Amino acid sequence: MKAAPALLEVEHLTMRFGGLVAVNDLGFTARRGEITALIGPNGAGKTTVFNCITGFYKPTEGRIAVVHGEARMWDELEPLTRRGDRKVVHSTGALFLLERMPDYLVSRQAKVARTFQNIRLFSGMTVLENLLVAQHAPLMRASGFSLFGILGLGGYARAERAALEKARHWLDLTGLIDRADEPAGALPYGAQRRLEIARSMCTDPVLLCLDEPAAGLNPRESAALNELILSIRDRHDTSVLLIEHDMSVVMEISDHVIVLDYGVKIADGSPVAVRNDQKVIAAYLGVADDEVEAAEAEVGL
Amino acid sequence: MxxxxxxxxxxxxxxxxxxxxxxxxxxxxxxxxxxxxxxxxxxxxxxxxxxxxxxxxxxxxxxxxxxxxxxxxxxxxxxxRAPRRNATAERLRIAFGRGFVPVAIAFVIAFPMLSLWLVGFQGSIKWIDNFGIQILIYVMLGFGLNIVVGLAGLLDLGYVAFYAVGAYSYALLAKEFGFSFFTLLPLAGMLAALWGIILGFPVLRLRGDYLAIVTLAFGEIIRLVLINWVPVTNGYAGISGIPRPTFFGIPFNASDTGFAATFGLEFSPLYRGIFLYYIILALALLTAFVTVRLRRLPIGRAWEALREDEIACRSLGIDTTATKLTAFAIGAMFGGFAGSFFAARQGFISPESFTFMESATILAIVVLGGMGSQVGVAIAAVAMIGGTELLRELDFLKSVFGREFDPTQYRMLLFGFAMVLIMIWKPRGLISTRDPSVFLKERKAVSGKLVKEGHG
Known part of the structure; x- marks a missing residue:
C-alpha cells in the first residue's frame, strides 16, 4: 500500500527556554487520514511541540509545514521558505509555514485546531455559544465585520443558521445535544473534554491536535472517546495528532507513534514496533538501555 | 435547639x-x-x-x-431546606426580566409628561434636568463602559478620558467652526473611538492590575493635558459659551426667533430641558440597541469569550488584538457621544468635570449593576446618580440630628454604606445572571458563579 501523502512536516524543530532545551532537533511527519500519536514520559516536551505547531510558541529553530489539497504543493516548500512568506495558496491546494504565523492564523488559515491539557472552555457561556465562538471567522465575514450585522442586512441570518446547524451536528456526535443550552462550566468533566473537541472541530480543521484528551476519563468514557476520534479521522477528513498517556487509547487507535524523551525523538513507527522498542521501554521505566532487562525483571514484566 | x-x-x-x-x-x-x-x-x-x-x-x-x-x-x-429553585420560578423570573424592559422604556419616554403632570411646570425643571438628564448621561456612560469591562473583561479605570475627548471635541469644534450639535456628535464619537484605539495599542499586552493602572494613568494624562494646554483648552478656566443644540435650527432662547416665540408659547427653560432629555434618551437607547445587537453578533461573542479565556480564543482563530481594540473603540465612542452631549447641555466645561472620581462612579455603576447586564447597569445608574441627587434633599434629618446638621456633608458616607451593603447582599451585582446570546431549545440564564470577570 502506498503511504498517504504528508499533511504536516516538522523538521529540525528546536525550542529553547533560556538554557533549557525543551525540544531538540525534532523531525516527524503526520500523514493525511492518519492518527499520529506523540508520546513520552512527563516533561518530554510533547506539549511544547504542540505549542510550536499551533503558533503559541515561536520555535527557536526549525520548519513546520502544512499542506491542504494536492500533495504537489510540497514542491513549493523550498521556494516558499526562501521567499520568506508564510503561505502559498493555489486553487488546488495551499502550503503554510506555521512557524511564521501568529497563533490565531494557524487556526483560521492553516486550519490546525487544538485542545488543551487543562480544559479551556468559555465556562460562563453555554455549550452552544462555545461552538459558535469557534466559527467566529466565517460568521464575522458574513456579518460584514458587524457593520451589516447590526442593521440586520446581508446574509448574516443565513450564515448563523448554517453555523447553528454545524454546532448541532457536533453536539449530536458528542452526545451533548440535550445540554446545549447549559453553561459549559456546569458540565461534568468527561462532557467538557468532548465539548472541547467538538469546539475545535467547528473550526473545520484539516489537522486536530489533541493534548491528552483521555486524561481523567473513566474506561467507558475513554472507549467513547476512541470512537469519536476514529470517526473524526474517517468521516470528517480530519487527521489527528494526539498526545496521550493512556496507552490503551494510543495503541488502539493510532496509526503511527512518535516517542519523545527529554525533547529528543527516540522512536518513530507503528504502535506495535514502538511498543517493543528497547529505547522506549527504557525511557518509560527511567533506566539506561542496557539495564532494561534487569529493571523489567524487577517490576515483574 | x-x-x-x-x-x-x-x-x-x-x-x-x-x-x-x-x-x-x-x-x-x-x-x-x-x-x-x-x-x-x-x-x-x-x-x-x-x-x-x-x-x-x-x-x-x-x-x-x-x-x-x-x-x-x-x-x-x-x-x-435545600435548593428548591424549580424551573417554573426560573421561567417566571426570566419572563419578568423580559417584561421589565418595555415597561421601563415606556416609563422613561413618558417621564417628562409625568413630571409635568405631577409636579407642575416649575417643579419639573429639577426632575427632568437634575434627575432625568443626569441619570441618562450616566446610563449611557455605563452602557459604554459595560462593553469594555462587562463584556470584554478589560478593566478600564480611565474611561472618563473618552468622555472628556467627546466633550472637548464638541466644545472646540462648535466654537471654532460653528458646526451644529448633530454634525459634531458623530465626529466627537469617532474622535473618542480613535483615542480608544490609541489607548488600546499600548495596553494590549497588559492584563489585570497592570491594565487597570495604565488606563488610570491614561485618564489622568488626558486631564492634565486639558489643564496645561492653555492656548487650546483654556486650562482650569475651561470653555464657556458652548453653542447649545437647536431644534432644527430654532434656538431655545427668549428671543423672537426662539423656540417658545416660534410656537407661540411662553418662554421657559423647561422646553430645552425636555428637548435635551429626549436627545440623551435617544442616545442611550441607541447605545443599548447597538450593544444588544453586537452581543448577538460574532464580535460580541468574541468579546465575552475573551473575558472567559483569551488563550482558547486564539486557538479558535480569533484575532484577540483586533477584538480588544474594537471593544476599546466602541466603548470609547459611546463615551464620546455622552461627552459631547454633556458639553452641549452644560454650555461650559472644565477639567474639573473629568476627574478620576467620574471614572470610579461609572465603573461602580457597571460593577453594581452586574457586569455585562444592560438592565443592571441602567438600574445601578438610577440608584447611584438618582440616589446621590436625592441625598441632597435630606432636610428632614435636621429634625432628628438638630438644626446645624448638614445632610449634604453625609452624602458620600451614606452612599458608601449603600454600596457596601449592596456588595454584601449581591456580590456579583444586581443582575448576576448572564443571558445567553443564542439558544437551541430554551433560554436558560447562566449563573454568575460560572461567568468569569476577565483578567485584563
Missing part, C-alpha cells in the same frame, strides 16, 4: 456585638463624636457629641444582634 446550643448562640452573638460596638466606636469618634466648631472669636474649638455617638453605636449593636440572633438562623434554616 437545645438550651446549651441556645446559650452558646447567645454568647457568640454578644461577642460579635461587642466587637462591632468597638469598631463602630473607633470609627465614629473622629467622624461623629468630635466636632470642630468656630466660636465667636473665630477660633476653632473641639466639641463632643456623646449622645449622638452612643446612639449610633447602639444602632450598630442592635443590627449585629438582629443579624446573629434572627437573620443568620433564618438564613441557615432556609439554606438547609
Amino acid at each position: 437545645s438550651p446549651a446550643g441556645a446559650s452558646a448562640t447567645a454568647r457568640q452573638a454578644a461577642k460579635d456585638a461587642a466587637i462591632w460596638a468597638a469598631i463602630a466606636f473607633g470609627v465614629f469618634i473622629p467622624l461623629i463624636g468630635l466636632q470642630a466648631v468656630q466660636d465667636i472669636r473665630g477660633e476653632l474649638r473641639l466639641e463632643t457629641r456623646w449622645p449622638l455617638l452612643f446612639s449610633l453605636v447602639a444602632v450598630v449593636v442592635g443590627i449585629s444582634l438582629l443579624n446573629s440572633l434572627v437573620l443568620a438562623p433564618w438564613h441557615e434554616r432556609r439554606a438547609r
Whole structure:
C-alpha cells in the first residue's frame, strides 16, 4: 500500500527556554487520514511541540509545514521558505509555514485546531455559544465585520443558521445535544473534554491536535472517546495528532507513534514496533538501555 | 435547639456585638463624636457629641444582634431546606426580566409628561434636568463602559478620558467652526473611538492590575493635558459659551426667533430641558440597541469569550488584538457621544468635570449593576446618580440630628454604606445572571458563579 501523502512536516524543530532545551532537533511527519500519536514520559516536551505547531510558541529553530489539497504543493516548500512568506495558496491546494504565523492564523488559515491539557472552555457561556465562538471567522465575514450585522442586512441570518446547524451536528456526535443550552462550566468533566473537541472541530480543521484528551476519563468514557476520534479521522477528513498517556487509547487507535524523551525523538513507527522498542521501554521505566532487562525483571514484566 | 446550643448562640452573638460596638466606636469618634466648631472669636474649638455617638453605636449593636440572633438562623434554616429553585420560578423570573424592559422604556419616554403632570411646570425643571438628564448621561456612560469591562473583561479605570475627548471635541469644534450639535456628535464619537484605539495599542499586552493602572494613568494624562494646554483648552478656566443644540435650527432662547416665540408659547427653560432629555434618551437607547445587537453578533461573542479565556480564543482563530481594540473603540465612542452631549447641555466645561472620581462612579455603576447586564447597569445608574441627587434633599434629618446638621456633608458616607451593603447582599451585582446570546431549545440564564470577570 502506498503511504498517504504528508499533511504536516516538522523538521529540525528546536525550542529553547533560556538554557533549557525543551525540544531538540525534532523531525516527524503526520500523514493525511492518519492518527499520529506523540508520546513520552512527563516533561518530554510533547506539549511544547504542540505549542510550536499551533503558533503559541515561536520555535527557536526549525520548519513546520502544512499542506491542504494536492500533495504537489510540497514542491513549493523550498521556494516558499526562501521567499520568506508564510503561505502559498493555489486553487488546488495551499502550503503554510506555521512557524511564521501568529497563533490565531494557524487556526483560521492553516486550519490546525487544538485542545488543551487543562480544559479551556468559555465556562460562563453555554455549550452552544462555545461552538459558535469557534466559527467566529466565517460568521464575522458574513456579518460584514458587524457593520451589516447590526442593521440586520446581508446574509448574516443565513450564515448563523448554517453555523447553528454545524454546532448541532457536533453536539449530536458528542452526545451533548440535550445540554446545549447549559453553561459549559456546569458540565461534568468527561462532557467538557468532548465539548472541547467538538469546539475545535467547528473550526473545520484539516489537522486536530489533541493534548491528552483521555486524561481523567473513566474506561467507558475513554472507549467513547476512541470512537469519536476514529470517526473524526474517517468521516470528517480530519487527521489527528494526539498526545496521550493512556496507552490503551494510543495503541488502539493510532496509526503511527512518535516517542519523545527529554525533547529528543527516540522512536518513530507503528504502535506495535514502538511498543517493543528497547529505547522506549527504557525511557518509560527511567533506566539506561542496557539495564532494561534487569529493571523489567524487577517490576515483574 | 437545645438550651446549651441556645446559650452558646447567645454568647457568640454578644461577642460579635461587642466587637462591632468597638469598631463602630473607633470609627465614629473622629467622624461623629468630635466636632470642630468656630466660636465667636473665630477660633476653632473641639466639641463632643456623646449622645449622638452612643446612639449610633447602639444602632450598630442592635443590627449585629438582629443579624446573629434572627437573620443568620433564618438564613441557615432556609439554606438547609435545600435548593428548591424549580424551573417554573426560573421561567417566571426570566419572563419578568423580559417584561421589565418595555415597561421601563415606556416609563422613561413618558417621564417628562409625568413630571409635568405631577409636579407642575416649575417643579419639573429639577426632575427632568437634575434627575432625568443626569441619570441618562450616566446610563449611557455605563452602557459604554459595560462593553469594555462587562463584556470584554478589560478593566478600564480611565474611561472618563473618552468622555472628556467627546466633550472637548464638541466644545472646540462648535466654537471654532460653528458646526451644529448633530454634525459634531458623530465626529466627537469617532474622535473618542480613535483615542480608544490609541489607548488600546499600548495596553494590549497588559492584563489585570497592570491594565487597570495604565488606563488610570491614561485618564489622568488626558486631564492634565486639558489643564496645561492653555492656548487650546483654556486650562482650569475651561470653555464657556458652548453653542447649545437647536431644534432644527430654532434656538431655545427668549428671543423672537426662539423656540417658545416660534410656537407661540411662553418662554421657559423647561422646553430645552425636555428637548435635551429626549436627545440623551435617544442616545442611550441607541447605545443599548447597538450593544444588544453586537452581543448577538460574532464580535460580541468574541468579546465575552475573551473575558472567559483569551488563550482558547486564539486557538479558535480569533484575532484577540483586533477584538480588544474594537471593544476599546466602541466603548470609547459611546463615551464620546455622552461627552459631547454633556458639553452641549452644560454650555461650559472644565477639567474639573473629568476627574478620576467620574471614572470610579461609572465603573461602580457597571460593577453594581452586574457586569455585562444592560438592565443592571441602567438600574445601578438610577440608584447611584438618582440616589446621590436625592441625598441632597435630606432636610428632614435636621429634625432628628438638630438644626446645624448638614445632610449634604453625609452624602458620600451614606452612599458608601449603600454600596457596601449592596456588595454584601449581591456580590456579583444586581443582575448576576448572564443571558445567553443564542439558544437551541430554551433560554436558560447562566449563573454568575460560572461567568468569569476577565483578567485584563
